[in-house]
Amino acid sequence: xxxxxxSVKDALSKKGAYGEDIDLEHYDEGARxxxxxxxxxxxxxxxxxxxxxxxxxxMNRSGTLMFLDNGMSHCHSTQxxxxxxxxxxxxxxxxxxxxxxxxxxxxxxKDKYTAKSYLExxxxxxxxxxxxxxxxxxVQTCMMIKTDKTIQNxxxxxxxxxxxxxxxxxxxxxxxxxxxxLHIGVSEIxxxxxxxxxxxxxxxxxKKTGVRPRTATVVGKNSNYTNxxxxxNPVGSxxxxxxxxxxxxxxxMYNTMCIxxxxxxxxxxxxxxxxxxxxxxxILSRSISMGGHMCARGRLVGNAPGAKAHLECRSxxxxxxxxTNAVPELEAHIADVEMTHEAAVGKIAQDQIEYLxxxxxxxxxxxxxxxxxxxxxxxxxxxxxxQAELDAAIEAANVGD
Numbered sequence: 002x003x004x005x006x007x008s009v010k011d012a013l014s015k016k017g018a019y020g021e022d023i024d025l026e027h028y029d030e031g032a033r034x035x036x037x038x039x040x041x042x043x044x045x046x047x048x049x050x051x052x053x054x055x056x057x058x059x060m061n062r063s064g065t066l067m068f069l070d071n072g073m074s075h076c077h078s079t080q081x082x083x084x085x086x087x088x089x090x091x092x093x094x095x096x097x098x099x100x101x102x103x104x105x106x107x108x109x110x111k112d113k114y115t116a117k118s119y120l121e122x123x124x125x126x127x128x129x130x131x132x133x134x135x136x137x138x139x140v141q142t143c144m145m146i147k148t149d150k151t152i153q154n155x156x157x158x159x160x161x162x163x164x165x166x167x168x169x170x171x172x173x174x175x176x177x178x179x180x181x182x183l184h185i186g187v188s189e190i191x192x193x194x195x196x197x198x199x200x201x202x203x204x205x206x207x208k209k210t211g212v213r214p215r216t217a218t219v220v221g222k223n224s225n226y227t228n229x230x231x232x233x234n235p236v237g238s239x240x241x242x243x244x245x246x247x248x249x250x251x252x253x254m255y256n257t258m259c260i261x262x263x264x265x266x267x268x269x270x271x272x273x274x275x276x277x278x279x280x281x282x283x284i285l286s287r288s289i290s291m292g293g294h295m296c297a298r299g300r301l302v303g304n305a306p307g308a309k310a311h312l313e314c315r316s317x318x319x320x321x322x323x324x325t326n327a328v329p330e331l332e333a334h335i336a337d338v339e340m341t342h343e344a345a346v347g348k349i350a351q352d353q354i355e356y357l358x359x360x361x362x363x364x365x366x367x368x369x370x371x372x373x374x375x376x377x378x379x380x381x382x383x384x385x386x387x388q389a390e391l392d393a394a395i396e397a398a399n400v401g402d
Contacts, residue, residue, distance in 0.1 A: 009109050012116035019298070020240025020268045023211045025117060028183050031151040033124065035072025041065065046145055046176060053172025053203040055143045063136050066126040067143040070153055073126070075143075083134025083165070085127070089158050092127035099127070102158060106189040106217035106246075114213045118156050118187045125155035125187070128169070132162035132193070139168040144186060146179045146210070156187045159200075163193035163221070171202045180207035181237075186214045194221040194248070201229040208264060209237040216243035222277065223250040230255075230269065235262040235293075241269050242298060249277035249305075257286040258376055261293030261323065270298030270328070275308035275338070282310040287376055289316065290323035300330040303338030312342040317349060317375060 016022045038044045041057040046069075051057060059065050059077060064086045067075035078086045085092075092099045109119035117123075126142055146153045161167050175182055184206070192198045206212055220226045226245055245253040255271030273282040284299040299312040314327035327344040349371050357367035 006120065009116045009119050012110040013113050013120070015110070015112050015116065017112040017114065017213065017240060019242060019296070020213075021211075021238045021266055023183060023213070023238065025113060025152070025183075027150070028152040029150050031070030031146070031148060031153050033071045035069040035074040038067065038075045041067070041075060046147070049145065049174045049176060049205075050143055050172060053143070053174050053205050054170050054201070055141050055172040059141075061138050062141050063138045064140045065143070066128070066140070067145065068126070068153070068155060069145050069147050070151055071124065071155065073124070079138075081136060083131040084136050084140070085129040085131075086140065087127050089125045089127045089156055092129075092158065099158070102160060102189065102191060104189070106191065106219050107187055107215060111215065114185045115187060115215050118154055118185055118215075121154055123154045123156040123185075123187065125157035127157070128159045128167070130161045130165045130167045133164050135166040136168070139170045142169060142171045144171070144173040144184065146175045146182045146184060149179045149181055151179060152183045152185060154185045157189070159188065159190045159198075161192045161196050161198050164195045165193065166197040168199045169201065171200065172204075173202065174205045175207040175210055179210075181209040182207060183211040184213065188214070188216040190216065190218040190226075192218065192220045192224050192226050194223060196221065196224045198225070199227040199229070202231065204230075204232040204236070204239075205234045206236040206239070208235045211237055212239040212241070214241045214243070216241070218243070218245040218253070220245055220247050220251045220253060222248040224248070225252045227254045228256070228271065231258045232267065233258070233260045236265050236267065238266045239268065242272055244272040244274070245282070246274045247277045247280040247282065249279060251277055251280050253282045255284045255299075257288070257297065259286075259288040259295060259297075261288065261290045261295035261325070263292030263320070263323070265293035267293065268296040268298070270300070272300045272302070273310065274302045274304060275310060276304045277308075278305045279307035280305060281308065284312045286314045286316075288325060289372065289376070290318045290320065290325040292320040292323040294323065295325040296328065297326070298328045298330075299342070301332065301340050303333040303335060303340055306335055306337035308338040308340070310340045312340075314344045316346045317372065318347070319372070
């Protein structure tokens with residue numbers, strides 16, 4: 002943590018590096034004392050949760066953590082050995098060593114959003130997998146905003162010790178009461194040596210919601226980290242640029258799937274520091290502008306010998322008035338690195354449409370099929386139980402229709 006709070010206080014006026022600058026004073030603080038939900042199947046939020054991959058009956062899940070506004074409303078664990086689930090505040094009270102992980106991966110002076118989280122001592126969820134344990138079923142987390150004109154301000158901490166593995170499915174949404182809201186989600190993730198972690202996020206926010214996730218991951222030696230991000234429904238302003246720092250022999254993969262509807266401003270991507278010898282990374286992005294603004298960023302920084310990485314951004318613009326940008330960056334600080342990138346922005350090729358029409362499809366059907374094929378299967382490593390839900394969400398988005 003900083004030696005004093007003044008530098009963090011100064012950062013409250015610091016705009017984010019990318020995306021629209023959001024006025025924090027426009028929103029009220031969300032309640033920390035949340036209603037407790039014992040059974041998700043009986044919750045009024047069940048439909049919202051299931052649309053973002055959260056299983057209400059909690060079958061085939063190792064546990065569930067849910068926040069309503071700024072308070073934990075549900076924490077359930079199957080009591081699997083080696084797995085601990087609780088709020089970040091509870092973890093700090095229970096274990097003295099937890100403080101050694103807080104604000105070490107993420108700089109609280111990064112921008113106004115991290116500064117606000119730090120200064121308000123935001124609560125969040127805590128997930129810990131002890132060394133030697135491999136958690137069979139995913140842990141699911143849900144961040145739900147239920148109150149309009151509210152800031153949801155959370156700080157999550159995930160620790161996977163050495164020789165361990167974990168899969169997280171995270172669904173985030175707003176209720177119909179909360180359209181004009183702001184989500185600030187700081188997540189610090191630590192993956193030990195010889196470990197594996199997958200973090201899949203499906204978001205569905207209100208049309209005026211501002212979304213500012215701030216995620217930093219530190220990966221040890223000979224480990225694997227996968228980050229999947231999906232947003233298919235309209236959102237106000239979303240900006241996310243998660244980072245990972247890799248140790249020797251480790252791998253990071255970032256997969257992103259986005260649709261920018263009219264009125265949406267989405268700026269997403271991934272940043273990987275290849276600091277370990279023979280580390281590797283891959284950043285893949287598929288996005289569509291349906292009249293909204295879409296920017297797909299990717300940055301790879303090679304700092305160690307034997308590092309290999311690939312960056313690929315592909316985007317389709319479907320409607321006039323929208324825009325799409327691809328911003329790939331490769332940066333090397335040593336000779337023995339191999340990094341490549343591909344970027345493509347444009348419309349659907351007419352010959353593809355004509356080919357499908359020659360097989361009996363209408364033009365609208367042909368366009369829809371091409372777009373769904375462009376999105377479907379674009380995320381490698383997505384949990385199997387989420388793939389059917391994702392395919393259904395693509396259908397429901399009416400892309401190409």
